[in-house]
Amino acid sequence: MTGGRTIKAALYEGVNPSAPLLKVIDLPAPVANNGDAVVKILATRVVSYAKEVLDGTRPYPNLLPMVPGPGGVGIIQSVAPGAIHIKPGQMVFIDPTVRSRDHPVSPEAMLQGLVAFGSGQELQKVWNNGSWAEEMLVPLENLTVIPESIQAKFNPAELTSISNYAVPLGGLYPNLRPGQTVVITGSTGMFGSSAVAVALALGARRVIASGRNKKQLDEFVRLYGPRVVPVVVTGDVAQDTQAFLKAAGEGFDIDVTFDILPPQATFGAVQSSILALRNGGTAVLMGGLNSSAEIPYPAIMNKGLTIKGHFMYDRSGPTTIIGLADAGLLDLHHRQEPKFFKLSEINDAVEWSAAHPGAFDATLVLP
Known part of the structure; x- marks a missing residue:
């Protein structure tokens, strides 16, 4: 009525x-x-x-x-x-x-x-x-x-x-610890760019922002400073894996990789980022890829990798984003x-x- x-x-x-x-x-x-x-x-x-x-x-x-x-x-x-x-x-x-x-x-x-x-x-x-x-x-x-x-x-x-930031928070918050290094694949999209900001707000030591748009990637450095390192992916899995490892910096490993690529993208960049993970590293998949995920079995087993999917965020997500904004950690x-x-x-x-x-x-x- x-x-x-x-x-x-x-x-x-x-x-x-x-x-x-x-x-x-x-x-x-x-x-x-x-x-x-x-x-x-x-x-x-x-x-x-x-x-x-x-x-x-x-x-x-x-x-x-x-x-x-x-x-x-x-x-x-x-x-x-x-x-x-x-x-x-x-x-x-x-x-x-x-x-x-x-x-x-x-x-x-x-x-x-x-x-x-x-x-x-x-x-x-x-x-x-x-x-x-x-x-x-x-x-x-x-x-x-x-x-x-x-x-x-x-x-x-x-x-x-708040919704733009809460989505990547859902996948990052349970898996990324302060002081760790994270790769964001699909970082030049709306949710990917938000993931860069959220990872920094959560205390990431370094955020490796990957994508194909160099101009957009360089904008992250201008906005956030040297804690963000851009990597322009080529589609060559071996080459991109090495680029991610180099971007982590001497003496540091990649702890987490976070994907939020759109459906039309290919899995190559995600595969490279997973292969670049340290022993015991974690890959979080939140994107919309329609392609199959091909990861060498030995890489998962020998390095003890965790690969998990994640959908959206829990009920506390918006409250957490509001808290980060109130603290000045998220703009x-x-x-x-x-x-x-x-x-x-x-x-x-x-x-x-x-x-x-x-x-x-x-x-x-x-x-």
Whole structure:
């Protein structure tokens, strides 16, 4: 029941080459039920691969129609019974990673407003719509209250970057210790560049940022100083492995490698970084590669390597990012001027984001 109230939202009905990807229409306003809240959206991001999802290039499974938009920042409008800490009027960060509540060990998950695999679509039946709207319904456990001290330092558009940093934090935080050396493969993308910043904030001795865009890699050195060492990968596994080892510095080993390459990339750089790991080193895979992972069996066994996959981050991730920002260890300000769009311009925003996928590019919608 909505009481007749409506909101503006960007509706996605599926791939249709002869029509705009999204239609901005009136939808019934969401109503908080048990265990969720209605959030008025202040700012939300458009990821660079959103167009690929919407035009079918990346065939993400979803229940349609739906309102896209993973995560964002907003103000609590109303809260269902059962909430203790979440109250109307609070500014919150919205975590799109919705997990099932009825399995404590292996919960199903979906990314609200982006994708729902398999049984995760049971969750999508309840929380189907994302943040490309004036309001959205969000599970209580996916809301993180933003302290007023942080609100004084960063505006809502800047605070949407919490998600950019929380993703690599999920894979780095349990595996990277202060004083260690880490390789980031895919470092010139949005999440990869965030991984560089997070690794530094967590106390990495040296971050070896790898990619093919030398200009972008050199920008990391300008921003962060000599703790970042760029490596331009060639695709030659042996050559790139030696380049990583050299970048670690004389007398130091590579402790961790962290991958967050996109689907179209090849596994070569990841393979090189894994082969460069020290005995007992750890490889964390968080990217979207579609290719098979070929690692020589003896290299894994003889060196005692750990290779693990990781999906997103746990519930404390956004709080950790906020804490790092409050301590001055992580800067949430825009690295370059973002591009802002109104909700009515959502199709233009999707096109712009696809054309500007750089490490520090940011496309934002302000409903």
